[in-house]
Structure formats: structure tokens, C-alpha cells
Amino acid sequence: MAAVAETLDTVQSVTQSGYKWGFSTDIEMDIAPKGLTEDTIRLISARKNEPEWLLEWRLKAFAAWQTMTEPHWAKVHHAPIDYQDIHYYAAPKKKDGPKSLDEVDPELLAMYEKLGIPLKERAILAGVEGAEDAEEQRPQIAVDAVFDSVSVATTFRESLAKVGVIFCPISEAVRDHPDLVRQYLGTVVPTNDNYFAALNSAVFTDGSFVFIPKGVRCPMELSTYFRINARNSGQFERTLIIAEAGSHVSYLEGCTAPQRDENQLHAAVVELVAMDDATIKYSTVQNWYPGDAEGRGGIYNFVTKRGICRGARSKISWTQVETGSAITWKYPSCVLQGDDSVGEFYSVAVTTNRQQADTGTKMIHIGRNTRSTIVSKGISAGRSDNTYRGLVRVMPRAHGARNHTQCDSLLIGDQCGAHTVPYIESRNRSAKLEHEATTSKIADDQLFYCRQRGLSEEDAVNLIVNGFCKEVLKELPMEFAVEAQKLLAVSLEGSVG
């Protein structure tokens, strides 16, 4: 047996149930009946005490959705989704939003503890308590935790408010900052943009809202953790990030779900707006439940993420590490409208067992001298399929536009697939577009070389995979890069086969 196949077999046998985030939490839930009608939308809107304009906006999206059909151009296959067999609203039971963490259901806190997410504010002022306990002196991260349909806690809001940064659940932003939400919601991803975006617009329940005022450099990483818990429920979160002129923000989202036999639907929309000289760095570590080795269960992840570089010299950078979901359908994109604006997309997508990922990006060059970089690393193992699909479009006015695309695929075993589907459209003769693609396998001689130096087969695979992904991992914020590395190791341990 070839070394690789053997590694995979050993690895598989030790960790059949490799998804360690697969627990579910027993919490009293407020759940809407299954199905989607105008009434469902009215119920969601009422539960959230939304203003009339937002209900209208949702209903318009719902009307659009009803005229649309599910897209099938991606290289993914799944049984038809019954949109009437899903709960569109599920929230932990509570009267009002918790005023402080003390009011949050201890079961919930325990769950986040299990996930390793720091919800307790370690409000340590560097130099004060930090001096006593150097270990606590780690960079502060503000966290918004979204559980099924609602946000349960957002940390560090007060310290952020001092510099004018707004970081809160979007449902609260609708209430407290209605003008901002109304001004930007749906301007990057219109309600009728695509089937899943329309569905999200109709039924979105929560998500994060971020506003960075002019000239402010957000003093800490902002992060949202999404968790699907309830059975047969969908998660439709909506994230909106606005960076005013000269501001800077780094945002990270993490996702997990319990192990369930049935598939769960996740259809999020993320909108980013960067004004003159603003920078938004958006990092994702996506670890939704991928289903078991036979392809039972797992999250269907149909996500629309788009950022617009509206201002000159603005920059939007997407970094994603995708290891989870049964199906990933996701193309974080940049609309480079401002002159000299910059779009970046760094991606690692790992598929094992029966996972299917069709992911990539769109870079739309509108302004002059706009630049974009795409680095995509696909790792396929087991009987999975991994597709990079990317569009680079240069509009007539985009003089001097430049793009560099690099797509690398790594195959582990001989039953998986890697596909690269680039679309390149240039309507300006001065544009310079480059596309490089490679496909490789972990070679037996690489494994033997590592093992001869004393590494176990698993460590050798990890080392080689991490080396392959290095260009992308180095784009992640330091702490998350370490987490992502571990996640890669665990994913491949659990389901490479």
C-alpha cells in the first residue's frame, strides 16, 4: 500500500468521529413553526420589534425570492432542499436581552467555554493587572456570539464605544442606529442579488454590525462566533461592516455546529463598505459540521459575501480557512470602485470524506489603478470535490488595473477531485492580469523524507499541508493563525481518507 493511503487509513481509524465541536446544548428555545410564508417573516420582524421599513424591505426580498430559482451552476450536488421544512427562527428563551454576562443562561456560557471562546471580558488594562500575571497579557478580542438566530453576548462594547466604534448585534443596530443601517443595508448585496441572498434578506435573524468612524483604527480584533444548535433550523445571519474614511478594522468570524444526521441550511450575507483610505480585513475560520464519512448530515453553506471599496485607496482583504460544511458555496468578492483601491482574497479550502466545496472570489475592477490579488489553496482528500471558481472583471474605465491570481491544489489520496474554473474578462487594454495554477500530490518521497527525520506520518502530512497553505495562513491574525493550523491538522486527522 502506498504510504499516503496507509496514512489516511490509520488516521481515519483513530478518529472516525473527529468533529470535536459536535455536541449540542440543551437550552429552552423559542422556535417559530416550520415553513416560510409572509407570516413567518412578520413573526420574525415582530419578535425583533423591527421598524416598519425593515419589514417592508424583508417582504420585498421575499417576493423577489419567490420568483427566483435555486442556482445549479456550481460543481456541487445535493438532494433538493425543502424550504418549508426548516425553522426560520430559533432563539434561546429569555425575556429581554441580557444586560450583562451574569444574565446569560449558564448552559450557553458553558457551551462557549467548550468552544474555547472567551466571552468573559478580561478587561485587563495592560500594565495594571497584566504586570501581575504576564500570561493574561494577550491581545484583547471583542466577541459577538450568535447562537442559532440571536446574538447572546457582545463583549468589550464599552471600551469600543469610547473611540466611537459600534460593535453590536445587527438587531440592536436596527433599533439604536437605524439611520446607519438603513443607509447601508442591501447596498452591497441587493435583496434580489441571488437566490440565497434574497432568502437571507427575507428571514435574516441576527449577525454583527460594525461601524468604524472616520480616522479611527479599531483598537482590537472584532470577532463573531456563529453556532447553529437547534434541530432543523436554518441560520441566516447578516453582517454589515462600515469603515469610514481613513479607518481600519480587522474582523474575524468562526463557525461551528453540532453533529446531526440531517442537513442544516446556512445562508448568510456579509456586506462590507470601505470609504477613502479605509481598510477592512475580514477573516473567516469556517468549521461548520461537515457530515460524517458517508456524507450524512452536515451544513449546507450558501453564503454571499461582498465588499465594496467605495473610496479611493481603500482596501478590502478576505482571508478564509474553510474546513467544514457538507457543501460550501461561497465567493467573497470585492468591488473596486475607488481609484487605487485594493482587493485581496486568500483562501484555504479543505475537503475530506464526501465534502463538496465550490468557492472562490470575484474581483470587479471599476476604478483606475485598482489592484487585486487572489491566492487560493485547495486541499482535497477522501472522496471530496474541491473547486476554485473565480471571476476577474476589468471595466472600461479601470485603466492600469492589475490582478494576480494563484490557484494551487493539493490532492491526498486518489479518489478526490480538484477543479479550477477561472473567468477572466477585460474591457480595458491597459489591464495586466496573471493567472497561475498548479496541482500536486503529497508525494511518497516527501513523506518518507520527513519520517526518516523522525516525524510520524501524521506530523509529516500536517507539516506538508501547512507548508502548502503558508501564504494564506500568514494573512490571518496571529492567534487565529495558530488556531487555523490546529484546525487543519484536526480536519485532516478526522476525515482524510
Add this chain to the structure above:
Amino acid sequence: MLEIKGLTARVEEKEILKGIDLVVPDGEVHAIMGPNGSGKSTLSYVLSGREGYEVTGGSATFDGQDLLSLEPEQRAAAGLFLAFQYPVELPGVNNANFLRTALNATRRARGEAELDAVKFLKLARAEIKRLSMADDMLKRNVNVGFSGGEKKRNEVLQMAILQPKLAILDETDSGLDIDALKIVADGVNALRAPNFSALVITHYQRLLDYIVPDRVHVLFNGRIIRSGGPELALALEASGYASVIAEAA
């Protein structure tokens, strides 16, 4: 001590090793010479446990331990190091990270404490200096974009850091200029100690001017057909393998 008795092995269906008997006592350096296709590289792969090299008979022990029943990484932990004829490239894997992972894996297997990054770098920098190598060696990716000579020197650096008890050098001299050859030889000579032994596989006498072997063995058609002192290598250099092969026939 390395003890090989009646070792036979095949690759795919072809018998390559046809009964090797060889003893390398601690503290000694033995050279294995022979024409192309005689089984030299196969011997090094069989001893280090590469897939696809099937042992069909005989035994190989190191310090009394049955080598052939161990996984490659267990053989490494037991102190066996193979300097590859064609060192493998590991894209994106930084040399320092690779070396530290390897060193710590070995140390763990031996029940020794792992080295932290600071201690490791100190050790690695000292070795690099001693071997007159470029400082950026540690920062570069393992063997990626290395010249032939750099790859071989990188093998010697790894050997110096991993401190094996038994080193097998598989034609480490091929493709090296005289300066690189000296560096490689210095690397091996520096390790010479009562508890270190080496098997130097080479085509040419040249390397043996710098690494003077205790014994020289001629491998031909899967068997050792002649053994002698360092003078045997000189004789081969002067008159070629033909006469030795003819004598053995």
C-alpha cells in the same frame, strides 16, 4: 553496532539484494563502493525502511534492535540517519521549523526534553557557522530552489543537528565540487566518536580522501564481493571495478 546477515530484498518483482553480510562496529566508518545498479541505494533504503523495498530474507540489527520491524521514524529515533542522494523539496516548509520538528520528535521518542525555539536557534546557528554555511539556510524552505551542492550541505546540517548514532550517506558526494565535498567530509568527521558509525556509499574514491574509512566493501550484483582496508578504494580507483568483479566470478 550494525549487523546485517544474509539480507535479501526486492523492488517490485526484481531481486536486488541477494544476501548481504556486513558488520559495522561502533566508532567505525565503512565505505560501500560499486558500479551503478549493484544495489547500493537499495541497501540504504532497506535499512531506513522505505516503502516498496521488500525484505525477503535475512536480518539487520542496530545495537541488538531488529531494524527491519521498525517504522522509518522509529529507526530515526533509534539513531539512524540517511543522507539522501536526492534530497526532497518541501514547499512552504521552513528549514528551521522542519529541523526543530524533526529534532524534537526524535528527542521525544528518546525520552528527552524538547528544545524551545530559542535554544534550537542557538544550536542551529552554531552548527551553520561550524559548517561554513550561509546564514539564510534556516529561513529558506526545505531544499526548495537549492543548488545540488546546497541540498547536500543541508543534509549534512540536518545530520549535525540530529546527532545520529549511525549515518548512511547515499552518494552524498555526487555532483559536489571540491569545496562542498570538504564541507560534507568535515561534517561527517566532526561526528566521529566511539559511539558513532557511518556507512558511506560512493562511486568514487575522491570522497574517501577526506573521510578515511576503516573498511571498504565492494557491492556488485546484490552481494559484497570484496572487503578490505582504505587501500582497496585506491586500487579500485586505479584499475576499475572490472578486475575485482572478474576475481570474484
